[in-house]
Amino acid sequence: MKLSYIYPLIILTLNISLTDAQDYKNQINEYLNANLESLNLERKDILNFDIYRNYYSSKTNLQHVFINQSINNLNIHKAEIRLHYNSEIGWICSQNTFVKQINSKEIQSSVLINEFDALNFACNNVGIKYKLPKKVINDENNVIFKTDYSLNDIPVKQLYYHEKDKLIKVWNLSIYTKDANNYWDFFIDCTNGNILKKYNWVKKDEFNNFFDEDYKSEEISKFSYNQEKIQNNLPSYNVLAFPIESPSHGERSIVVNPTYEISSPFGWHDTNGSVGNEYTITRGNNVHAYPDLFDLNYSQGYEPDGGDSLLFDFPFNEMDEPDQYREASTVNLFYINNLMHDVWYNYGFDPQAGNFQYNNYGEGGYSNDYVVAESQDSSLGTNFALNNANFMTPPDGQNPRMQMYIYEKSDNPYDLFTVNFPDFLAGNYEVNPANGWGGEVTSEPITGNIEHVDDGTINGHLGCEDLTNDLFGKIALVSRGTCEFGLKSLNAQNAGAIAVIIYNNVNGIVTMGAGEDGANVSIPSVFIDKIDGELLRDNLFSGEIIEATFVNNTPPGPDYLDTDFDNGIIVHEYGHGISGRLAGINCLDNDEQAGEGWSDFFSLVMTTNSNNYPEEPRGIGTYVSAQSPDGRGFRPFRYSRDMTINPVTYDYIITTYIPHGLGSVWTSMLWDLYWNFVDLYGFSDDIYEGEGGNNMVMQLVIDGLKLQPCEPTFTDMRDAILLADQILYEGKNSCLIWQTFARRGLGYSAESGSSSSRSDGREAFDILPSCLKSLKIQKTGNSFAKAGESINYEIKIDNHTDDILNNVIIKDTLDASVSFQNSSNCDVIENNNILTFDIGELLAGESRTCNFSVLTDPLLHSEVLFFDDLEDGDFNWNIESETELFWELENDNPYSGSDAFFAENSTESYESHLELSPFLVQGQNPTLSFWHEYITESGFDGGTISISLDGTNYEDLGENIIRGSYRGLSQGPPPLGGKNSYWGDSQGFINTLVDLSSFIGENVTIRFSFMTDDENGENVDIYGWTIDDISIIDRFQVLNKACVSADNYSSVCSQVKNGGTLINEEFEVDIKNPVNENTVNVFPNPSNNFLDIKLSPNWDSKINIKLYDMNGKVLINNFYETTNIRLKTEFLSNGIYFIDIQDSRNLVTKKISIKH
Secondary structure, X not given: OOHHHHHHHHEEOOOOOOOOHHHHHHHHHHHHHHOHHHHOOOHHHHOOEEEEEEEEEOOOOEEXXXXXXXXXXXXXXXXXXXXXXXXOOEEEEEEEOOOOOHHHOEEEOOOOOOHHHXXXXXXXXXXXXXXXXEEEEOOOOOEEEEOOOOOOOEEEEEEEEEEXXXXXXXXXXXXXXXXXXXXXXXXXXXXXXXXXXXXXXXXXXXXXXXOOOOOOOOOOOOOOOOOOOOXXXXXXXXXXXXXXXXXXXXXXXXXXXXXXXXXXXXXOOOOOOXXXXXXXXXXXXXXXXXEOOOOOOOOOOOOOEOOOOOEEOXXXXXXXXXXXXXXXXXXXXXXXXHHHHHHHHOOOOOHHHOOOOOOOXXXXXXXXXXXXXXXXXXXXXXXXXXXXXXXXXXXXXXXXXXXXXXXXXXXXXXXXXXXXXXXXXXXXXXXXXXOOOOEOOOOOOEEEEEEEOOOOOOOHHHOOOOXXXXXXXXXXXXXXXXXXXXXXXXXXXXXXXXEEEEEOOOOOOOOOOOOOOHHHOOOEEEEEOHHHHHHHHHHHHOOOOOEEEEOOOOOOOOOEEEHHHOHHHHHHHHHHHHHHHHHXXXXXXXXXXXXXXXXXXXXXXXXXXXXXXXXXXXXXOOOOOOOOOOOOEOOOOOEOOOOOOOOOOOOHHHHOOXXXXXXHHHHHHHHHHHHHHHHHHOOOOOOOOOOOHHHHHHHHHHHHHHHOOOOOOHHHXXXXXXXXXXXXXXXOOHHHHHHHHHHOOEOOOOEOOOOOOOOOOEOEOOOOHHHOOOEEEEEEEOOEEEOOXXXXXXXXXXXXXXXXXXXXXXXXXXXXXXXXXXXXXXXXXXXXXXXXXXXXXXXOOOEEEEEEEEEEOOOOOXXXXXXXXXXXXXXXXXXXXXXXXXXXXXXXXXOOOOOEEEEEOOOOOEEEEEEEOOEEOOOOOEEEEEEEEEEOOOOOOEEEEEEEOOOOOEEEOHHHEEEOOOOEEOOOOOOOOOOEEEOOEOOOOEEEEEEOHHHOOOEEEEEEEEEEOOXXXXXXXXXXXXXXXXXXXXXXXEOOEEEEEEOOEEEEEEEOOOOOEEEEOHHHOOOOOOOOOOOEEEEOOOEOXXXXXXXXXXXXXXXXXXXXXXXXXXXXXEEEOOOEEEEEOOOOOOXXXXXXXXXXXXXXXXXXXXXX
């Protein structure tokens, strides 16, 4: 929902006073009853509900009240309305997922399995050995199970679960596994034990770490709090003080009393709210940090102790193994958790909003839910584990848990491959070695010249066949695509290569699997990004000699690194707790949610100072990746406002990995927003109470989280930030926000589709129209028209300036082939086919729309040179495929008639080509026209159109499409990856027009290619690509533009998009709904060796065809008992001829030309 439409719909005023909590339900009832129509609800839908969350935000002065619909005294899962009240603007409704027409739903209320059975089904689902639990009724009269296989007690209750038109009674219970790696929340059908839904409250950040580098930078500036000399009775911590991110970014230092008094008024070691510290260890009101070396998930008393002076100064040497500095790690973990609490408390993540505190000091909300933070988790014992960090966010009032692990170092991607010369290419390049196959890059250098592979085929650069070039002693360069990585490397090895570089065909770096042939590869094989690979390729093709070296220069150091010293990762994990509590439990498990994105944003914000800059490359997890501070870390791209460094746009969520890759797209947008605000409002070093652009975006993010719906899409999240700006800053930044999101494809026209799918959205780069302070015009009209009939036009003008515009004039110069029909809703004067609309005055923000019609010439229309509705088989077509999957004529889903070509969206990887028999391109505007529908796995499977002059080499026609363009660039793997193509969902049949005028005089072959990878992801309904009613026409279109001007404003113009209005003969207007009159289609025209005549079904079964020359000499005079006739014309001389087509009731004459 776009913000410009949010306010009329969701700010529904009902001026009441929210002063007494006991009156909330009555007040909400008044609101609901007053707004049934706008909420699209019936009175019966709002009879039963409960207020399940209610808190106040001081920055926005909003009271947030969330209500849950119920029936039969049981709540309905995620059937809720989220309301926000401010006395100045009234009610805001940010979510309405109440079940509509609830009385019409089938209600399944039977209980055939009890709560013990439900627990048994849940245990079986996640591999837990079930044992009968102890059932307890707690003080709130709720059922609790006590077991030895859940860290926490298991609450059990009944709910209704809405599925299609059913309300199903379910058991809801949650199991926290003993290793703390999963906290499952189950919804189990009470009739059969089926698991209808399962959530995991533990958000994990597991990585396959393949980086290794030792790097040290100068220490950078600190947070705005004072770092004083150690004073008596003031807690002091030797830590990586914010905003230092890690030991790679700066040194540790003693930080004295870093507590922010508003957030932690009694300090970090208090719990009772009185003067004096309850703890001298790394424990207090906000967090309890301790080593959990054996994965026991409770303290064993090994917490660092600062003594009565609270001096937490423990040794740390980054060259040591992590077990030598456990105390220092735990202190740093304690410090970062407390800083996160204190900073974000000030932006609204406070006790009322569900933050993490043992004692809320009388500020509301649920207490006793401080963070349990475990350092160097599972680093010893039988449950030894590596390369992980996670955060578990339970409902408010229960302890969250943060688990930080150690990381195993491996090869450094920035120090394995170096170009030696030429100088302009020299330097280190990031590569990713093959995963568990091929030769290792060792300390022994491998040096050679790079040569691009060639396997002698059309796509020789892919190296999928035996190579034709001699690579002895050379480093092979090969493109990703079509075949497996292992086969490419083996072919290069067999040709004598000493190493292989495979470069991507889309942006990013991937991990290469071995495939069937990787086990036979003994030389090093590495993967490199598209940009770097194509740079090497292009210089090789231009004749450069490039020498390079592979060598592993891993410096000495520990075998393991500790995430407890990667502040960015600690912040990232804590960020899961912030987004989880503010968005709502179980509200960030949908396919398009961006929980990882907010966490990366928090990480960047907390490690930024005034010395950083917008275009600076920033990674996440560079320390435990052993990269330099400007390394990529764990994300596909480094964060930067520079889109050559970070090119992601909204479409990237379709093909990137989830959840982290998807989340990084959201972070990229927020990070741009952060720096755009800093550009406008400056940067404040005061992260708590500053008034800089950085502080403003931090506030927008927190309030956006509060205002968005449960299970948000990207557009929901964008709109929540826009709404927050409206409330916080009176909307003065809305255009800046629109511009920022639009730059990365989340513009005004962007669509997210369903929140449960990341593949049904569509990016757009436009901004809110009113943000462009100008006079605007848009002209629309019919896409198709029948010769001799009308075209209806609409001209809409908008005054998006801040001025009153005078003497506003619209002028529309009509095409010479049409005539004005003398009527319009606006004052208009027609003179020599120029229409002049005198609008007069146009107020700021005002719009005006003028409608009119023109009449087309009955003699001017597109000529059909070839037409195939596929009802007579595939005799015009050639089909190619290397597998058993290929284009086929099917009758399941034609556009017209009974048959169409169809390529299946299989789970098997294949590529099939559908080729139209060669033909001569003729006419003034020759155009390929076809109708098609596609539903494919978005970004992974799809189709292209290409053309060949020799039947061997094909050129893509995407740039020639004038209507029905490609969906976009696929960021997926081969064979579609890297190609502009049709993919996703066309949402029904569409017409595509392809201009062939640049090929006039050439004999060409048109090819439709369909490509799939070897799986269909989570989509089960996708089916493929259907093509029907293919024609070659000499296009005739009506295309004219309208312009608007005003005093002191230059003229701006608009014309009908997609090639204007295509003018067809009668039978071509709408093949799905043909006209009743008898129609004739003669093609190709001009003809060469044959001529096809297709007649509508209304013709008699016996047809007489006469063909005669300009002198009337009859050359063909035959009878046919079919309505699909082919005449051989190879014996005719070049020239003009006539054909009479006659049955018992009709006679039609057509003029044709023969051109051999």
